[in-house]
Amino acid sequence: MEENGEKRWNFWGMGKLNPQSKTSVRGLLMKIWGSVNKDDPRPLLPLGHGDPSPFPCFRTTPVAEDAVVDSLRSAKFNSYPPTSGLQPARSAIADYLSRDLPYTLSPDDVFLTIGCIQAIEITLRALARPGANILLPRPCFPFYDSYASSINLEVRYFDLNPEKGWEVDIESVEALTDENTVAMVIINPGNPCGSVYTHRHLKEIAETARKLGILVVTDEVYHHLTFGPNPFVPMGVFGSIVPVITLGSISKRWLVPGWRLGWLVISDPNGILRKSGIVECITDCLNMTSDPPTFIQGAVPQILEKTGEDFFSKTIDILREVAHICYEKIQEIPCITCPNKPEGSMFVMAKLNLSLLEDINDDTDFCLKLAKEESVVVLPGVAVGMKNWLRITFAVEPSVLEDGFGRMKAFYERHAKKQ
Amino acid sequence: MENGTLNHGVDTGSTITIKGILSLLMQNIEEQTSKKRVISLGMGDPSAYSCFHTTHVAQEAVVDALQSDKFNGYAPTVGLPQTRRAIAEYLSRDLPYKLSSDDVFITSGCTQAIDVSLAMLAHPGANILLPRPGFPIYELCAGFRHLEVRYIDLLPDKGWEVDLDAVDVLADQNTVALVVINPGNPCGNVYSFEHLKKIAETAKKNKILIIADEVYGHLAFGKNPFVPMGVFGSEVPVLTLGSLSKRWIVPGWRLGWFVTSDPSGMYREPKTVERIKKYFDILGGPATFIQAAVPRILEQTDEAFFKKTINLLEHASDILCDTIKEIPCITCPLKPEGSMAIMVKLNISLLEDISDDIDFCFKLAKEESVVILPGTAVGLKNWVRITFAVDSSFLEEGLRRTKSFCQRHAKQLLRY
Numbered sequence: 001m002e003e004n005g006e007k008r009w010n011f012w013g014m015g016k017l018n019p020q021s022k023t024s025v026r027g028l029l030m031k032i033w034g035s036v037n038k039d040d041p042r043p044l045l046p047l048g049h050g051d052p053s054p055f056p057c058f059r060t061t062p063v064a065e066d067a068v069v070d071s072l073r074s075a076k077f078n079s080y081p082p083t084s085g086l087q088p089a090r091s092a093i094a095d096y097l098s099r100d101l102p103y104t105l106s107p108d109d110v111f112l113t114i115g116c117i118q119a120i121e122i123t124l125r126a127l128a129r130p131g132a133n134i135l136l137p138r139p140c141f142p143f144y145d146s147y148a149s150s151i152n153l154e155v156r157y158f159d160l161n162p163e164k165g166w167e168v169d170i171e172s173v174e175a176l177t178d179e180n181t182v183a184m185v186i187i188n189p190g191n192p193c194g195s196v197y198t199h200r201h202l203k204e205i206a207e208t209a210r211k212l213g214i215l216v217v218t219d220e221v222y223h224h225l226t227f228g229p230n231p232f233v234p235m236g237v238f239g240s241i242v243p244v245i246t247l248g249s250i251s252k253r254w255l256v257p258g259w260r261l262g263w264l265v266i267s268d269p270n271g272i273l274r275k276s277g278i279v280e281c282i283t284d285c286l287n288m289t290s291d292p293p294t295f296i297q298g299a300v301p302q303i304l305e306k307t308g309e310d311f312f313s314k315t316i317d318i319l320r321e322v323a324h325i326c327y328e329k330i331q332e333i334p335c336i337t338c339p340n341k342p343e344g345s346m347f348v349m350a351k352l353n354l355s356l357l358e359d360i361n362d363d364t365d366f367c368l369k370l371a372k373e374e375s376v377v378v379l380p381g382v383a384v385g386m387k388n389w390l391r392i393t394f395a396v397e398p399s400v401l402e403d404g405f406g407r408m409k410a411f412y413e414r415h416a417k418k419q
Numbered sequence: 420m421e422n423g424t425l426n427h428g429v430d431t432g433s434t435i436t437i438k439g440i441l442s443l444l445m446q447n448i449e450e451q452t453s454k455k456r457v458i459s460l461g462m463g464d465p466s467a468y469s470c471f472h473t474t475h476v477a478q479e480a481v482v483d484a485l486q487s488d489k490f491n492g493y494a495p496t497v498g499l500p501q502t503r504r505a506i507a508e509y510l511s512r513d514l515p516y517k518l519s520s521d522d523v524f525i526t527s528g529c530t531q532a533i534d535v536s537l538a539m540l541a542h543p544g545a546n547i548l549l550p551r552p553g554f555p556i557y558e559l560c561a562g563f564r565h566l567e568v569r570y571i572d573l574l575p576d577k578g579w580e581v582d583l584d585a586v587d588v589l590a591d592q593n594t595v596a597l598v599v600i601n602p603g604n605p606c607g608n609v610y611s612f613e614h615l616k617k618i619a620e621t622a623k624k625n626k627i628l629i630i631a632d633e634v635y636g637h638l639a640f641g642k643n644p645f646v647p648m649g650v651f652g653s654e655v656p657v658l659t660l661g662s663l664s665k666r667w668i669v670p671g672w673r674l675g676w677f678v679t680s681d682p683s684g685m686y687r688e689p690k691t692v693e694r695i696k697k698y699f700d701i702l703g704g705p706a707t708f709i710q711a712a713v714p715r716i717l718e719q720t721d722e723a724f725f726k727k728t729i730n731l732l733e734h735a736s737d738i739l740c741d742t743i744k745e746i747p748c749i750t751c752p753l754k755p756e757g758s759m760a761i762m763v764k765l766n767i768s769l770l771e772d773i774s775d776d777i778d779f780c781f782k783l784a785k786e787e788s789v790v791i792l793p794g795t796a797v798g799l800k801n802w803v804r805i806t807f808a809v810d811s812s813f814l815e816e817g818l819r820r821t822k823s824f825c826q827r828h829a830k831q832l833l834r835y
Contacts (some may be wrong), residue, residue, distance in 0.1 A: 053492040065485060073478065078672065081671060114705075146700070259708070260703060287436050287439065290527035292673070293671055
């Protein structure tokens with residue numbers, strides 16, 4: 001019954017799906033959570049991940065919940081959904097996104113996915129022809145890299161400039177592009193940077209991409225979550241300049257990441273993506289993968305159409321408040337500097353000045369020790385491609401944030417280099 | 420028609436998806452502006468019919484989970500612990516050992532569980548044994564993972580049993596697994612304990628594991644009870660795939676599982692578990708609140724609900740078989756014993772102007788607004804798959820129209 005060493009099974013111990021060298025946000029956070037002192041009576045303060053839904057101030061709107069309950073109880077949505085999504089959901093999303101565009105999206109341009117994560121997956125799969133490469137920003141949401149490497153799609157990184165509001169370094173994009181480059185990815189509003197790009201900059205990106213013959217994949221999962229001077233401008237606005245694939249979901253704006261309802265949208269009024277066959281690739285991928293639950297899709301029209309502005313403003317107000325607290329508090333801690341006040345999303349990148357610290361080797365060491373000594377979790381920047389930086393989440397209850405920074409300051413003082 | 424060319428718009432040179440070909444058939448009907456109501460006997464999804472609906476317990480469990488506001492956030496990528504535990508207990512009821520919650524991974528429907536198993540096993544040069552006829556998602560996923568596919572025939576004269584001699588011939592050192600779908604889709608068979616044991620022994624002899632697709636688990640109404648392949652988990656490692664979709668009639672909820680049924684612990688090796696977890700890290704899983712409802716759904720669903728579904732299916736399968744007997748050009752080798760579909764053979768030589776199964780189905784759709792699946796889509800040319808998990812009046816009318824179609828196209832026999 002037990003297998004001895006000699007018995008070899010053919011499936012044993014292989015598979016090229018081994019992203020062992022890739023740090024995942026979850027993986028690193030798990031490690032850091034693991035070093036928290038279990039005997040610390042104080043509550044753990046999670047300032048590392050992007051899910052504010054546990055906090056009462058970040059509760060979704062009853063409109064959305066009621067829509068899903070109605071949809072479920074109607075018993076009309078228990079069947080398999082069509083591959084690209086239920087038609088009314090596709091229509092509603094097309095209308096919703098078209099509100100901010102100078103042209104109208106067709107429901108056929110909209111594909112429903114299991115959260116924005118699956119939208120990323122399908123996009124990368126559709127673009128991954130042999131030998132192709134894509135351009136990712138650094139820092140970046142690490143899922144792009146993890147997934148690309150699992151399908152052998154080469155990635156190249158262009159820089160975002162911390163001195164210029166994390167804008168895309170256009171020259172580095174140009175330098176990296178060759179005849180095998182198929183696309184560049186931007187995340188706006190930015191994860192992990194908290195940046196919100198201006199109309200001017202997005203146009204510049206569009207024109208550059210067009211010149212280079214590559215399409216733009218825009219990750220707008222944090223769409224409309226802006227509270228600074230720059231309004232949210234969807235990349236699709238420049239869809240006539242360069243073909244754009246827009247990724248998004250209800251997860252962040254409605255505070256329901258657990259509902260897994262996202263979209264992949266072709267924002268391409270000139271129809272170039274359709275002609276190139278990419279849309280067919282997308283449907284082929286969708287044909288062999290799963291879908292978001294039908295009854296959640298069924299609730300989408302009601303969710304998008306009936307959610308009141310007051311719910312959205314309330315969320316923005318809280319984010320503005322906590323982003324402000326975060327920025328102010330960072331300034332009180334000498335070993336951390338924040339080059340840009342966050343203007344959107346739920347995160348900010350802050351630079352660690354290790355020379356001011358006594359016995360901390362790098363960002364991961366900082367985070368492990370902080371977790372152990374103070375039960376505060378923040379994400380080491382290495383997870384997003386910037387070693388010796390930190391990604392701090394401010395989308396938490398204001399008191400949690402204040403408390404967290406209080407403890408971080410105490411940690412700094414304890415580890416500060418003696419002058 | 421030659422392979423690789425288009426047959427009624429169907430590209431027989433590449434893997435056809437069931438949804439794809441069914442939608443082509445439906446389009447054919449619309450183009451004819453038929454006055455008859457459309458009767459689809461093509462999809463394994465009875466939820467559209469009022470006689471087949473899920474239990475109130477399940478629905479309210481999900482409503483409560485949603486309204487609790489506790490499950491709007493991300494779940495751990497491997498699934499909520501209470502969900503994993505509940506499924507482990509549920510499946511262990513039919514096994515001679517206890518599954519641990521660590522053996523259970525929650526997926527977005529059984530479709531995603533298929534993707535996970537193939538992704539975990541694929542490596543350069545590997546091959547996998549798939550049943551023919553089978554379920555085309557396996558081919559699609561195998562293609563994507565660069566897994567070579569080798570077909571093992573299911574034998575219609577032997578209750579669609581697996582041709583085990585073929586396994587011995589086709590398995591080599593690069594073969595990673597044998598896929599067994601039981602209760603069977605598309606064939607409607609339920610394997611006996613003896614046959615499952617022989618499959619396990621054959622797999623063990625050839626050093627391959629078994630992927631047991633049990634999405635129709637417990638939907639058995641014939642002489643053989645449902646026996647999970649995991650019963651033989653100590654002989655040979657088994658990956659069990661399943662979901663709520665069929666037994667609870669909620670395929671749209673996308674709640675499935677990937678389970679390592681392997682008491683000897685090969686799949687509990689830390690490295691293997693690590694690999695599986697790392698893969699789940701890059702998957703988009705099922706909605707958290709649906710996961711949260713699973714323990715209640717599994718514990719509180721009444722036996723009466725299950726019995727009702729079985730009775731409906733059995734009744735429908737009786738109607739199907741009886742009517743098929745009245746149609747000369749169609750033969751049914753096995754009365755269905757489970758699942759929601761059967762494979763029946765077309766005798767093309769008895770038909771006047773029908774070239775093959777695809778032609779049959781397209782013409783049937785056009786003339787009678789009845790949709791059934793050409794067997795080519797599941798690997799058997801000149802057979803067709805008929806799903807019977809529909810309202811019985813629908814089924815009767817659909818079969819009546821099919822019978823009249825066959826009569827209309829019957830070859831005129833010489834009289835002497």
